[in-house]
Amino acid sequence: AADLTGPAAGHVVEIVLREMALAVLAPNAAEPKGKALHIQSLLVAPSRPGRALQRLSAARVPVG
Numbered sequence: 001a002a003d004l005t006g007p008a009a010g011h012v013v014e015i016v017l018r019e020m021a022l023a024v025l026a027p028n029a030a031e032p033k034g035k036a037l038h039i040q041s042l043l044v045a046p047s048r049p050g051r052a053l054q055r056l057s058a059a060r061v062p063v064g
Contacts, residue, residue: 001041008045013052016041
């Protein structure tokens with residue numbers, strides 16, 4: 001899984017996609033055009049993980 005949590009503290013949520021997707025990371029000094037990643041899963045650390053999961057469930061995205 002691509003780790004997109006950065007320096008965030010707290011609970012980590014893994015998102016698994018049904019198929020590969022292209023993600024482009026924000027530009028920085030080392031990668032002025034950003035960095036492209038082909039991913040099928042990623043890790044994020046939402047500031048309100050319970051709310052994030054609740055919203056996904058309400059949108060009928062499988063959560064579990």
